[in-house]
Amino acid sequence: MSGLSATRIALIYPELLGTYGDGGNALVLERRLAWRGLPAEIVPVRAGDPVPADCDIYLLGGGEDEPQVLAAEGMRRTGGVTAAVQRGAVVLAVCAGYQVVGESFPGSDGLLHDGLGLLEIETRRSFGPAGEPVPPRAVGDIVVEPGPALGLPPLFGYENHGGRTRPVAGAGGEALGRVRRGVGDGTAAGTDGRVSGRVVGTYLHGPVLAQNPALADLLLTWVHGGLPALAEPPEIELLRAARARALEVA
Numbered sequence: 499m500s501g502l503s504a505t506r507i508a509l510i511y512p513e514l515l516g517t518y519g520d521g522g523n524a525l526v527l528e529r530r531l532a533w534r535g536l537p538a539e540i541v542p543v544r545a546g547d548p549v550p551a552d553c554d555i556y557l558l559g560g561g562e563d564e565p566q567v568l569a570a571e572g573m574r575r576t577g578g579v580t581a582a583v584q585r586g587a588v589v590l591a592v593c594a595g596y597q598v599v600g601e602s603f604p605g606s607d608g609l610l611h612d613g614l615g616l617l618e619i620e621t622r623r624s625f626g627p628a629g630e631p632v633p634p635r636a637v638g639d640i641v642v643e644p645g646p647a648l649g650l651p652p653l654f655g656y657e658n659h660g661g662r663t664r665p666v667a668g669a670g671g672e673a674l675g676r677v678r679r680g681v682g683d684g685t686a687a688g689t690d691g692r693v694s695g696r697v698v699g700t701y702l703h704g705p706v707l708a709q710n711p712a713l714a715d716l717l718l719t720w721v722h723g724g725l726p727a728l729a730e731p732p733e734i735e736l737l738r739a740a741r742a743r744a745l746e747v748a
């Protein structure tokens with residue numbers, strides 16, 4: 499994208515996928531564009547509405563088991579996110595959103611549900627042997643060391659999920675990173691999240707882009723190419739200091 503046309507940021511089903519303030523990710527992207535003099539528009543997509551296929555960035559947040567089934571069904575039915583990804587749009591999917599952009603995930607009904615298949619991952623309550631108790635919910639702070647190709651500092655956030663997630667056999671893409679503290683995907687691989695093309699999935703709430711502005715700027719770079727210099731307001735320094743303290747204890 500170039501020129502003065504606004505970057506369109508779709509906030510998908512905030513009533514269904516919006517636990518832990520994940521809708522804040524849209525504000526962070528909008529602000530970081532505005533501070534650079536670039537226009538942006540947040541496009542909230544209510545549950546039941548068709549998902550526009552012409553946005554630049556799609557944000558999916560966390561949600562409880564039942565709402566996330568409804569969200570997956572809505573997105574599969576209207577096809578907007580999938581069509582947008584096919585023409586190069588960026589997706590950031592958090593927790594339930596991460597599970598939903600994968601191939602399959604468990605619902606509150608105990609059944610497996612189809613996701614969008616944008617990431618070649620699958621989510622289950624457990625990948626352990628049948629009959630073994632399912633692992634406890636993953637709840638607490640999480641720190642992830644991103645894969646070197648992403649050029650990002652450690653990612654800091656909060657997680658609260660029952661699902662465990664792994665790549666399917668032969669999956670494309672890479673893990674977002676290695677878990678330094680917390681659970682993340684919760685498999686022996688010790689990873690969190692997945693990046694495939696311009697689709698990013700992670701278990702990090704925070705909102706993750708408020709806690710990790712470098713990740714926000716990476717997504718914006720995917721849309722804009724190079725980004726102009728940023729005149730951040732002084733409050734952002736407070737965030738940086740809080741981040742540094744949190745990482746010290748991680």
Ligand code: GLN
Nearest residue numbers: 560561593594659660661
């Ligand atoms: N319902 C999903 C799980 O528990 C995701 C939870 C969330 O988004 N916080 O695994």
